[in-house]
Amino acid sequence: MAKYSLIFKLKVVTAYLNGEGGYEYLTKKYGVKTTSQVRRWISAFKEFGKDGLCRKRNNTRYTSEFKLAVVESYLTSELSYRQIALQYGLNNPSLIARWKSDFMKYGTNAFCRATERTNTYHESNR
Secondary structure, eight states: OOOOOHHHHHHHHHHHHTTSOOHHHHHHHHTOSOHHHHHHHHHHHHHHGGGGGSOOSSOOOOOHHHHHHHHHHHHTSOOOHHHHHHHTTOSOHHHHHHHHHHHHHHGGGGGSOHHHHHHHHHHHTO
16 A cells, blocks of 8 residues: 655645645546545545644554444444544544444454453354
8 A cells, every 4th residue: 555645645635625626637646546545635634634644653542432432323323434433533434344343243342352352252152
């Protein structure tokens, strides 16, 4: 996966906000791999400002309660992963998809530590 610098992302987003072109045009002009990537940068910038374009250097740890609240919000609403992510201040909608998948597979134990989850999963399948 290609990594783009903050300066490069800002250049593309600024061009869009200045009306220099749409998603497809800017994708081609700047040689970005996909149009959806440009769309995500613009969305992140609009929601979180410059911080939304920064690549995080460390993984943020979310509590089990937070993950469960996010998944429950997704399951009980008609909002997309992206909309839920924005609602909870997350810059990575695919994280919610992974949490949902874990929840569907492991239920309420989904967000326990992996060793606890594995033991519970094996005991319930005996």
